[in-house]
Each structure stands twice: as C-alpha cells, then as structure tokens.
Amino acid sequence: MILYTVKNGVYYNLEDFRQDLSDLGENGFPNKIYINMTNRCSCACTFCLRSLKEFNEHNSLWLREEPTVDEVKAEFEKYDWSHVAEIIFCGFGEPTMRLDDMVEVGAWLKSVRPEIPIRVNTNGLSDLVFEKPTAQCLQGIVDTVSISLNSSDAQKYVDVTRNQFGLKSYQAMIDYAKDCQKYVPNVVMTVVDIIGEEEVAACRKVCDDNGLFLRVRPYEAN
C-alpha cells in the first residue's frame, strides 16, 4: 500500500477509510497519513522487520513495484484532506532513497495543501547515498525531519544499523542533521526507549553537544 495510517502499531491502508477521511478521528486514529514509496534502504537495522523474509512477503507495506510520482499523486487525489493533521514520508524502506521523487511529491503536496505539515522520517544517510549535501532540497517543502540517531557512538551505530558506509556514517548522519537545521523548521533526533537509560543519557549528550533536539520514543517494530 502507498498511503497508510497507523494505530497501536498496526498499519491500515487508507483505502479502508471513507473518502473524506473524517472517520480517522471518529475511530481514534491520529490523523497522520504515511507515504510508502520504496522498500529500499542503505541500512539493515537489527530491529527492522524488512530483514525478515517471511514478514516481507506477507506484509502489506512491501511494495511489489515502486509507485511513480504520478501514481502517488493519484492516490492522494482519491481523498479529501480536510481531516489530515500531518503527512509523513516514512514507509517500509528509507524515503530518501528516492530523494528526487520524494521532493517532487512533497512540493506538489505543499502547492495543493500548504496548511498540512510534512515530515520525513529518515536514517539521515542521504548525503552518503548521493555523495553530496542533500538537506537543502527539503527547504520550503518539509516542516520536520526526524532522524534515527540509534546509538551514542559510531561503533554501536554501525552494529545496530549495519549500514553500507561503515564507521564514518555516524558523523555523516549528525552532520546531515545539523545541515537540516539550516533549511527545515524542526529537526528531531530519535532513539527508542529499549536502549536503556544509560545509553539514552549518552545519546542526549551527543545531541546536546551538537545543538540537536532528542526525542525518546517507545519502540515499535516497523
């Protein structure tokens, strides 16, 4: 599914809702709509359900083919967005793997519904993927960037994310976050609470030292 929402860790296809989406609020959903444009990711996090083959084949977030930009727009045009509080590029994979397409969809959304905030949930490694600074292309389109800090140092980060860039990835992710602060109103670093109080405190220090805001969120397998 391309557009979905989440309640209590369960994914719901937007096609299951009324066209005007007013039943989101009626049924206790948080009125947040997620855009799923790719399965791909430069990480292979130990906790990511993408890595479980059996899960992938049966999970409705797994895209058999990546939707084109026009197909994503067509999905949006099926609904009345009056009841939507936030639109989030998230999905099964890493949204910035399709950076240009994500920016194109985001710019279009901002042109048709400028009042709805847009967020990107990212691993923060797009500078390494594209071998160039990538934060500026979010300017004027994205309201919030949420970046997974994961760990308090480079070795732990690589151990958890098993990303393709090695130890340099940790500083690159932090540099990307600081770069985003120049172009995006809200930049939030996140860790999950299951890493333990000591590691959360160490992550908080990393963020404080770099002028970044940390949010500790409850763990939800994605």
Ligand code: SF4
């Ligand atoms: S960055 Fe996100 S999508 Fe990519 S492997 Fe990690 S948890 Fe999964």
